[in-house]
Amino acid sequence: MHTADDAHRVLSDLSGSKASCGYDRSVIRWLLLLVVVAVAALAGTYVVAGRGAPPRITIDKPGRLVGVAGTLEVTVEAPATRLSSLTMVLEQNGRTTPLFALDATQEATVTAIDANRLRISRPLGKAAVPALQAGTARIVVSASRPSFLKLRTLSSLTSKDVQVRLDPPRVAVVSAKHYVNHGGSELVVYRATPPDVRSGVRVGTIEYPGFAIGGDLQAAFFALLHDQPLNTPIRVFARDDADNEANAAFVDNVFEKPFKKSRIELDDRFLNRVVPEILQHSPGLSTPPPPEDGNTLALFLQINGELRATNNNDIAALASKTASTRLWNGPFVQLGNSKVEASFADHRTYLYKGREVDQQNHLGFDLAVTANVPVVAANNGVVLNASWLGIFGNCVIIDHGMGVQSLYGHLSSFDVKAGDTVVKGQPLGRSGMTGLAGGDHLHFTMLVAGHPVNPVEWWDAHWIADRVDRKLREAGR
Numbered sequence: 001m002h003t004a005d006d007a008h009r010v011l012s013d014l015s016g017s018k019a020s021c022g023y024d025r026s027v028i029r030w031l032l033l034l035v036v037v038a039v040a041a042l043a044g045t046y047v048v049a050g051r052g053a054p055p056r057i058t059i060d061k062p063g064r065l066v067g068v069a070g071t072l073e074v075t076v077e078a079p080a081t082r083l084s085s086l087t088m089v090l091e092q093n094g095r096t097t098p099l100f101a102l103d104a105t106q107e108a109t110v111t112a113i114d115a116n117r118l119r120i121s122r123p124l125g126k127a128a129v130p131a132l133q134a135g136t137a138r139i140v141v142s143a144s145r146p147s148f149l150k151l152r153t154l155s156s157l158t159s160k161d162v163q164v165r166l167d168p169p170r171v172a173v174v175s176a177k178h179y180v181n182h183g184g185s186e187l188v189v190y191r192a193t194p195p196d197v198r199s200g201v202r203v204g205t206i207e208y209p210g211f212a213i214g215g216d217l218q219a220a221f222f223a224l225l226h227d228q229p230l231n232t233p234i235r236v237f238a239r240d241d242a243d244n245e246a247n248a249a250f251v252d253n254v255f256e257k258p259f260k261k262s263r264i265e266l267d268d269r270f271l272n273r274v275v276p277e278i279l280q281h282s283p284g285l286s287t288p289p290p291p292e293d294g295n296t297l298a299l300f301l302q303i304n305g306e307l308r309a310t311n312n313n314d315i316a317a318l319a320s321k322t323a324s325t326r327l328w329n330g331p332f333v334q335l336g337n338s339k340v341e342a343s344f345a346d347h348r349t350y351l352y353k354g355r356e357v358d359q360q361n362h363l364g365f366d367l368a369v370t371a372n373v374p375v376v377a378a379n380n381g382v383v384l385n386a387s388w389l390g391i392f393g394n395c396v397i398i399d400h401g402m403g404v405q406s407l408y409g410h411l412s413s414f415d416v417k418a419g420d421t422v423v424k425g426q427p428l429g430r431s432g433m434t435g436l437a438g439g440d441h442l443h444f445t446m447l448v449a450g451h452p453v454n455p456v457e458w459w460d461a462h463w464i465a466d467r468v469d470r471k472l473r474e475a476g477r
Contacts, residue, residue, distance in 0.1 A: 393434025
C-alpha cells in the first residue's frame with residue numbers, strides 16, 4: 001500500500017526531473033492534483049455507494065399470544081422492494097423452524113403495499129406449524145438488499161417474543177333460568193378464565209361484552225334483536241388474544257313476540273315542516289335537488305333512510321363509552337301519565353298521495369302527554385349526549401353502565417348537558433316535536449350494547465327483580 005511519504009517522494013522525483021525532462025514544473029503539479037482529485041472522488045463514490053439504509057422490518061402479527069390458529073404478518077420496506085434475501089424463522093426450545101424464504105416454496109401471500117413496501121402473510125399456529133409448543137417462542141425475521149451500485153449488502157434483523165397458548169380458555173355459566181323474548185334483553189352471570197380473556201355473549205354474529213362484577217365473576221346483558229330469527233344461536237364465550245375460544249349454550253327458552261305494523265300517510269305540510277330543519281342540522285347529508293313539482297319527498301326519503309342509518313351508527317358508537325359497573329337500581333320509569341302512540345319494532349309503511357314510498361322499523365316507544373311536559377331520567381346514570389341527533393331532533397342519551405343506555409328524542413329543550421350525573425326522576429328537558437316528529441311526544445328507546453331493545457321489560461319491576469337482581473344476588477353480588 002502506498003503511503004503519504006511515497007507520494008511525497010514521487011512528487012520530489014518529478015519536480016527534480018524538470019531540467020532533464022523539459023516539463024514545466026507547474027504543469028506536472030496540476031496533473032498530479034487532478035490525479036489526487038480523481039482518486040478521492042472514486043474513493044468517495046465507493047464509500048457513498050456502500051452506505052444506505054438496510055431494509056426496515058415490522059412484525060405486525062401476531063400480538064403477544066400465538067394459539068392453535070393465527071397469522072404471521074410482516075412488512076418489509078426497501079427502495080423499489082429490491083431484496084437480496086428475506087427469511088422468517090421460529091425459534092423455540094433450541095429448535096429453529098423455517099417459516100418463509102424468498103427462494104423457497106411455502107404457504108404465504110406476498111402483497112405490494114406501495115412502491116417500497118411488501119407485506120408477507122402466512123398462517124401461524126399449531127395447525128400450520130406442528131412443531132409449535134406451549135411456552136415462550138421467538139419469531140426472527142432477517143432481510144438484506146444491495147446497496148447503490150451493488151458494492152455492498154445492507155442487512156437488518158428483527159425479532160419478537162411471543163407466548164404460545166394452545167389450551168382454550170374456560171367458561172362456566174353461574175346464573176340460572178335464562179328466558180329471552182324476541183326483541184328483548186337478558187342477563188347471564190358466568191366465570192371466564194384465565195383473567196386476561198375477552199368474554200361475553202354472542203347472539204348470531206353480534207357480541208355483547210361481559211363486565212367484571214367481583215372475584216372471577218362476569219356478567220353480560222344481551223338481546224335477541226327484533227330482526228334476528230328465533231333460532232339464532234346464543235352462547236356465552238371466552239376468547240384470548242391467540243383466538244383460542246371456549247363457548248357454551250345456556251338459554252332455556254326463546255319466546256316469540258308479535259310486532260305491530262302500521263301505515264303512515266305523508267303530506268306536504270308535514271314534509272315542509274320537518275325536512276328544512278333537519279337539513280340545517282345535517283351538513284354531511286348528500287341532498288339531491290327537490291323534485292320539479294316542488295315537494296320535498298325525495299329529501300324526506302333520504303333523511304328517513306340514509307340519515308336514520310347514520311344516526312343509528314352514531315348511537316351504537318356510544319356503547320363503547322359505557323361504565324364498567326352498574327349505575328342504576330330498580331325498574332326504569334316510563335314518562336308519567338303518557339299515552340303510547342307507537343310501540344317497539346313497529347314496522348311502518350310510508351305512503352304519499354296513496355302510493356307506498358318507504359318502509360322502516362320504529363325501534364322505540366312514542367309517549368305523549370301534553371305539549372312541553374317535563375321529561376325525566378328513567379334511571380340513574382351519566383349523560384352521554386344532549387344535542388341534536390338527526391331524525392331524533394334534540395336528544396339525550398344516558399349511560400346506566402354495563403352496556404345499558406336510554407335515549408330520549410324530539411325534545412324541545414334541555415335541562416342537562418353531556419357529562420352530567422343524573423338520578424332517576426331528574427328532569428332532562430321538555431317534550432317537543434324536533435326531528436322526524438309528527439307531533440309533540442317523547443321517543444324513548446332502551447339500548448343494550450348500542451342495540452335497541454324493548455323498553456317494556458325495563459319498566460317492569462318483576463322482570464328487573466327476576467332477570468337481573470335475582471341472578472346477581474344468587475351469585476353473591
